[in-house]
Amino acid sequence: MADVAPASPAASVPTADGTPALVSLRGVSKRYGDLLANDGVDLALAPGEIHALLGENGAGKSTLVKILYGVIEPTAGEILWEGRPVSIPSPVAARGLGIGMVFQHFSLFEEMTVAENVAVALPERAFDAVRTELAEISRGWGLALEPDRAVWTLSAGERQRIEIVRCLMQKPRLIVLDEPTSVLTPQESERLFETLTRLSEAGTAILYISHKLEEVRRLCRAATILRGGKVVATLDPRASSAREIAALMVGSEVGEVRAHLSKGTGEEVLRVEGLSLPPEALHGKPLVDVALSVRAGEVVGIAGVAGNGQSELFAALSGERLASYAGDVVVAGTGAGRLGIDARRRLGAAFVPEERLGHAAAPSHGLSDNTVLSHHATSGLVKAGFVAFAEAARIARSVVGHFDVRTPSDDPAARKLSGGNLQKFVVGREILRGPKLLVVDQPTWGVDAGAARLIRQALVDLAAKGAAVLVISQDLDELFEIADRMAVISDGRLSPLRPASAWTREAIGLEMIGAHDEAGAALAREPA
Amino acid sequence: MTTFEAILFTIVAASTPLLIAAIGELVAERAGVLNLGVEGMMSMGAVCAFAAAFTFDSTLAGILLGMTAGGLMAALFALAVLGFAANQVGAGLALTIFGLGLSGLIGAPFVGQTRPRVEEWPIPILSEIPLVGHALFSQDPLVYVAFGLVAGVAFFLARTRTGLRLRSIGENHVSAHALGLPVLKMRVYAVIFGGLCAGLAGAYLSLVYTRFWSPNMTAGRGWIAVALVVFAAWRPMWALVGALVFGTATVLQLHAQAAQVPLPSQLLAAAPYIATILALVLLSIRRGRAVGAPGSLGTPFVPDR
Structure with a gap:
C-alpha cells in the first residue's frame, strides 16, 4: 500500500535554514465544533534547532503541541518524522518516536515522590534502575533533584526540572516546552536557557512555545507565529523588532496604556x-x-x-x-x-x-444575576429580601456597554463569554x-x-x-x-x-x- | 481454648468481611473512583453465593458465583460512571439501593435454609502459638485469603509499576492522561476488582459467618467498609487495623448483651456504627482534613481527543 504513494517527500520539506527536517507538520487542522483551533498549520524543525512557536492566548499553540504529542488527534493534515508520514495516536507513540514534552501546567503527581513521578511515564524499567539513571542525568545536566522528595514540597523551578529530566531519560530527539518560563523566577529562567542551549548543541531539536518576545529573541533563530489557529509568519526573531512580532501576533498595532500622572499622595x-x-x-x-x-x-x-x-x-x-x-x-x-x-x-x-x-x-448564571452577586450590599439591588432584577439587568448592560464586553446574546450565562470578555465584565x-x-x-x-x-x-x-x-x-x-x-x-x-x-x-x-x-x-x- | 482465645477467634471472623470489602474499595478509590455501592454489591454477593452453594451443594461454587455477582454489579457501575461519566455519588447510592432490592428478590426462595459449617483449615505449628495462634491460624480459608489480599494489594500499590500507574491515575487523571496512561481502562479494572472483593465479602457473610440468607443481612457492613478506607487513609495495612477495631466492637457488644450490661440492646448493637462515626470524627480533627485522599477521587474523567 505504501509504495502506491509518491516518493518520500522528505527532501521537499526543508527547514528555515535549508537542512532536512527532523519533523514537519503539513496542513494540520483541529476543529472543535464551530471553532477551528488549528487551521492548516505548517511547521518544520531541523535537528538541533531551537524553534519558537509564538502567539497570543487562544492562538492555537497548545492545541498544536498536543497534536504533536499524541494527546489529541488532528482533524486534517499530516505529520512527517524524518520525511516519513507518521500517525501519533498516543503520547506513548510520541515518546516512541523520540518526542518529549514539558507541559505548561506540569503533569506531575503532588503526593508522589520525584522518582515515582519519573518512573510512571517511562516504559518498563526496574524502579531502582530509574533512580540510578535519574541521579546520573540530573548530575550530568546540572539539574539538581532529590529522588525521594514529595513533589508538593518543591518549587516551580524544581518541578520543571522533574519534567525536563523525565523527558531526557527517554533520550528524546525533539523536546517541546510549553510556556516554560511562565512560573519561573528570572534566575530560574536563566538556568533553563543554559540547559536548552546545551541540549541544542547536542543535536536535540527544541520547539519552544512562548508569548514572551524577549526570551524568544535570545534563544531562537527561527519562529513561527500563530494567530487564530493559522500561521501568519515564519521568521528570524532576531531580525525583526519586538514591535513587529507583537503586531503579527495580535493582528494590529498594540496601543500602550496611557500613563496617568502619579498622584499617589492622597490619603x-x-x-x-x-x-x-x-x-x-x-x-x-x-x-x-x-x-x-x-x-x-x-x-x-x-x-x-x-x-x-x-x-x-x-x-x-x-x-x-x-x-x-x-x-x-x-x-x-x-x-x-x-x-x-x-x-x-x-x-x-x-x-x-x-x-x-x-x-x-x-458560570451558569446570567450576567445580571452575577451583577447582584457583588452589588447586593451596596447598590440598593436588594430591598426587604427581594432582588430588583430590572435594576440588576440595567447595571449589567451598563458594564457590557462601558467595557466593550462582547456577548453572544442579551444577558448570557457567564460561561458563554470568552475569557477576555468575562474578565472585562468582572473588572468592569x-x-x-x-x-x-x-x-x-x-x-x-x-x-x-x-x-x-x-x-x-x-x-x-x-x-x-x-x-x-x-x-x-x-x-x-x-x-x-x-x-x-x-x-x-x-x-x-x-x-x-x-x-x-x-x-x-x-x-x-x-x-x-x-x-x-x-x-x-x-x-x-x-x-x- | 480459653475464653479470651474464643473471643479473639470471633473477632477475626467478624472483621474478615469488612476487611475484604474495604480492600476492594480501597483499590477503586486509589484509582480515583468513589463507589458507594459496596453495600449493594456485598448484598448481591451474599445472596448469589448462598443460592449457588445451596443449589449445587458446593461452597466453592457459592464463592465463585458471589464474586461474579459483585463483579457484574461493579461492571454496571463502571459503565455508568466511566462509560457515561455519571456522578459517582449518585450512581453509587443507586447501586446500593438496587443491590439491596434485587438481592431480596433473588433470595426469597432461600429464606430459612441453612448451609453446613465450613471446615477450618488449621495451619500446623502456627496455630499452636499461644494466645493469638488459634484466632489467626485455625480459621477457614477465606480468612487467609483476606490476609493475603491485604499483603498483595499493599505490595501491588507500593512496589509494582502497574500499582504506581494506578495511584497516579487516582492522584491526577489529567496529568496521567497527558502522559498517555490508560485512565479509563485502569479504572474499569480497579472498580471490577472492588466488586469482586465486595462479592467475596458477601459470600463470606452468607456461607461462613451466618450460614443462612436473610434480606438486609449485610446490615451496613458495606458502609463500614467505605468508612474504613477513609479511616485507613487509603493504606492497606491500616485497613487491616481498622477492620479489627470494628470487628472487636461488633463482638464485644454481643458479649456485653450476653453479660446483661444494663444498657438497651439496641444501643449496644449500634456500638460498631457509633465507633465508625467517632473514629472518622477523631481522625478528621487530628488531620485537619482528609490527608491522603487521592486527588482525583470522585471526579469524572472525559478525555478530549
Missing part, C-alpha cells in the same frame, strides 16, 4: 499592618507579618511567582478570610480585619478575585460601582492582548479619578506598565513597598526567591 485608603495568618489549605502558604499601604490615586502592584501567598493575601484583604485583629486590615480609616466581605464593600472597597469563572462569577462590574479601593488578583491572566490593554487602562483611569488600586499579578511587564509602587510576595512574606522606578528585574527576581538582602544589595548597586 491612605488601605493599610495592612502585621497581618499574619496560618495556611488554610493543605499545601497553602501562611501570611507572615504582611505590611503595605495604598493611597488614593495610585496603583500598587504585588509581584510574585504563582503560589507564594497571593490567593491567601487576596482572601485576607477581601474578607473571605478574617484577619486576627481588626487593625490588621484598615480600609478608609476603619479597622476592617474582622469584617466580612459585604461590610468591607460598604466601606467603599471592591474586589476582583483571580478565578473569573467560579469565583468572580457563577466593580469599577462601575465607583469604589474607593479596588483589589484585583491577576487582572489579565490568560486574556487576549486587546482585553488586557482595556483592563489595564481602566485600572489606571480608576486611580487617576482618585481611587486606590491594588493589583496582584504574575506578569511583571504588566506591573511595570501600570504600577506606581511595587512589592514582591515570596513564601507569604511581602518585601518593602518601593516606587516602581526604583525596582530592577534582577532585584525582583531575587525577592521572588526570598533573597531579600541580595535584592537590597542589587538595588543599592545600580540606583535607578
Whole structure:
C-alpha cells in the first residue's frame, strides 16, 4: 500500500535554514465544533534547532503541541518524522518516536515522590534502575533533584526540572516546552536557557512555545507565529523588532496604556499592618507579618511567582478570610480585619478575585444575576429580601456597554463569554460601582492582548479619578506598565513597598526567591 | 481454648468481611473512583453465593458465583460512571439501593435454609502459638485469603509499576492522561476488582459467618467498609487495623448483651456504627482534613481527543 504513494517527500520539506527536517507538520487542522483551533498549520524543525512557536492566548499553540504529542488527534493534515508520514495516536507513540514534552501546567503527581513521578511515564524499567539513571542525568545536566522528595514540597523551578529530566531519560530527539518560563523566577529562567542551549548543541531539536518576545529573541533563530489557529509568519526573531512580532501576533498595532500622572499622595485608603495568618489549605502558604499601604490615586502592584501567598493575601484583604485583629486590615480609616466581605464593600472597597469563572462569577448564571452577586450590599439591588432584577439587568448592560464586553446574546450565562470578555465584565462590574479601593488578583491572566490593554487602562483611569488600586499579578511587564509602587510576595512574606522606578528585574527576581538582602544589595548597586 | 482465645477467634471472623470489602474499595478509590455501592454489591454477593452453594451443594461454587455477582454489579457501575461519566455519588447510592432490592428478590426462595459449617483449615505449628495462634491460624480459608489480599494489594500499590500507574491515575487523571496512561481502562479494572472483593465479602457473610440468607443481612457492613478506607487513609495495612477495631466492637457488644450490661440492646448493637462515626470524627480533627485522599477521587474523567 505504501509504495502506491509518491516518493518520500522528505527532501521537499526543508527547514528555515535549508537542512532536512527532523519533523514537519503539513496542513494540520483541529476543529472543535464551530471553532477551528488549528487551521492548516505548517511547521518544520531541523535537528538541533531551537524553534519558537509564538502567539497570543487562544492562538492555537497548545492545541498544536498536543497534536504533536499524541494527546489529541488532528482533524486534517499530516505529520512527517524524518520525511516519513507518521500517525501519533498516543503520547506513548510520541515518546516512541523520540518526542518529549514539558507541559505548561506540569503533569506531575503532588503526593508522589520525584522518582515515582519519573518512573510512571517511562516504559518498563526496574524502579531502582530509574533512580540510578535519574541521579546520573540530573548530575550530568546540572539539574539538581532529590529522588525521594514529595513533589508538593518543591518549587516551580524544581518541578520543571522533574519534567525536563523525565523527558531526557527517554533520550528524546525533539523536546517541546510549553510556556516554560511562565512560573519561573528570572534566575530560574536563566538556568533553563543554559540547559536548552546545551541540549541544542547536542543535536536535540527544541520547539519552544512562548508569548514572551524577549526570551524568544535570545534563544531562537527561527519562529513561527500563530494567530487564530493559522500561521501568519515564519521568521528570524532576531531580525525583526519586538514591535513587529507583537503586531503579527495580535493582528494590529498594540496601543500602550496611557500613563496617568502619579498622584499617589492622597490619603491612605488601605493599610495592612502585621497581618499574619496560618495556611488554610493543605499545601497553602501562611501570611507572615504582611505590611503595605495604598493611597488614593495610585496603583500598587504585588509581584510574585504563582503560589507564594497571593490567593491567601487576596482572601485576607477581601474578607473571605478574617484577619486576627481588626487593625490588621484598615480600609478608609476603619479597622476592617474582622469584617466580612459585604461590610468591607460598604466601606467603599471592591474586589476582583483571580478565578473569573467560579469565583468572580457563577458560570451558569446570567450576567445580571452575577451583577447582584457583588452589588447586593451596596447598590440598593436588594430591598426587604427581594432582588430588583430590572435594576440588576440595567447595571449589567451598563458594564457590557462601558467595557466593550462582547456577548453572544442579551444577558448570557457567564460561561458563554470568552475569557477576555468575562474578565472585562468582572473588572468592569466593580469599577462601575465607583469604589474607593479596588483589589484585583491577576487582572489579565490568560486574556487576549486587546482585553488586557482595556483592563489595564481602566485600572489606571480608576486611580487617576482618585481611587486606590491594588493589583496582584504574575506578569511583571504588566506591573511595570501600570504600577506606581511595587512589592514582591515570596513564601507569604511581602518585601518593602518601593516606587516602581526604583525596582530592577534582577532585584525582583531575587525577592521572588526570598533573597531579600541580595535584592537590597542589587538595588543599592545600580540606583535607578 | 480459653475464653479470651474464643473471643479473639470471633473477632477475626467478624472483621474478615469488612476487611475484604474495604480492600476492594480501597483499590477503586486509589484509582480515583468513589463507589458507594459496596453495600449493594456485598448484598448481591451474599445472596448469589448462598443460592449457588445451596443449589449445587458446593461452597466453592457459592464463592465463585458471589464474586461474579459483585463483579457484574461493579461492571454496571463502571459503565455508568466511566462509560457515561455519571456522578459517582449518585450512581453509587443507586447501586446500593438496587443491590439491596434485587438481592431480596433473588433470595426469597432461600429464606430459612441453612448451609453446613465450613471446615477450618488449621495451619500446623502456627496455630499452636499461644494466645493469638488459634484466632489467626485455625480459621477457614477465606480468612487467609483476606490476609493475603491485604499483603498483595499493599505490595501491588507500593512496589509494582502497574500499582504506581494506578495511584497516579487516582492522584491526577489529567496529568496521567497527558502522559498517555490508560485512565479509563485502569479504572474499569480497579472498580471490577472492588466488586469482586465486595462479592467475596458477601459470600463470606452468607456461607461462613451466618450460614443462612436473610434480606438486609449485610446490615451496613458495606458502609463500614467505605468508612474504613477513609479511616485507613487509603493504606492497606491500616485497613487491616481498622477492620479489627470494628470487628472487636461488633463482638464485644454481643458479649456485653450476653453479660446483661444494663444498657438497651439496641444501643449496644449500634456500638460498631457509633465507633465508625467517632473514629472518622477523631481522625478528621487530628488531620485537619482528609490527608491522603487521592486527588482525583470522585471526579469524572472525559478525555478530549
